[in-house]
Amino acid sequence: MIAIGEASRQSGVGIETIRYYEREGIVPKPARAQNNRRLYSASDVGRLRLLKKCRDLGFPLSDAKALLDLSEGGDEDCRSVKEMAEAHIANVRSKIDELKRLEGALSELSANCETGNVSCPMLARLRMVEDI
Amino acid sequence: MIAIGEASRQSGVGIETIRYYEREGIVPKPARAQNNRRLYSASDVGRLRLLKKCRDLGFPLSDAKALLDLSEGGDEDCRSVKEMAEAHIANVRSKIDELKRLEGALSELSANCETGNVSCPMLARLRMVEDI
DNA sequence: CTTGATCCTGTAGTAACTACAGAAGATATA
DNA sequence: TATATCTTCTGTAGTTACTACAGGATCAAG
Secondary structure: OEEEHHHHHHHOOOHHHHHHHHHOOOOOOOOOOOOOEEEHHHHHHHHHHHHHHHOHHHHHHHHHHHHHHHHHHHOOOOHHHHHHHHHHHHHHHHHHHHHHHHHHHHHHHHHHOOOOOOHHHHHHHHOOOOOO | EEOOHHHHHHHOOOOHHHHHHHHHOOOOOOOEOOOOOOOOOOOOHHHHHHHHHHHHHHOOOOHHOOOOOOOOHHHHHHHHHHHHHHHHHHHHHHHHHHHHHHHHHHHHHHOOOOOOOOOOHHHHHHOOOOOO
């Protein structure tokens, strides 16, 4: 059983975030030592690591929690996992598209901007762009 | 001079958001009718549209405000505009990369998940992934 | 025994909105 | 004219997912 700092190091989840997950009921309340400090087991750390991975993959915390619950439940309903993942993939793809268009628009704007100009043509363009 | 609902329609900025921008000092306080309702001019709407564009391009509100101020100021300092845009482009590019890796990881996970399975292999994988 | 690291609880702040509640005025229809 | 439905007003609180204190207790090392 390890303290919260070590659990944070091993899981990659910040100390304050671990306590926040506990407050929100995302993870169960951990054991406590006589001195009232939180004590984490290997499986507690495992839970935190799974949460971290889901969050890094961009799942909202609510989905991450659902995934965690499924993974605890034993009778994991594969369909809902797959559905969640696929909805999320679609999401990610449209975000990529959006950002690509954005990148194009921005670099075009920036290219037209000669450093040193007093009246900035980039702002002028910005005022007119319709096709973002 | 138009009411806030019409200004919202013409600018694409939500009514509550317009009032929020006003509270935060992002846009100047508009004129008021005798009945105390806000009245917007064409240039008020123009300001809102510029803000909308900046926000759609992903600039944080603080940058959007700076851009707006520059565009009002007449003596627009082109350099700071260009710098802002370029910092933002770098940002956008790294976000795209991140999302692409993410998309790969997710679709690999999802592909390994046969709908109907009781014990979901995707969750098993999720528990092990290191290379996000 | 003192220093510094770690931990505790509880509260408040962050970004950028969004969503009410409750009241007043405006517009359209019967 | 009465009624009903919109739109707007102010002010406050909620959202997401943390992050940052403040003020105090405890622990480990020298």
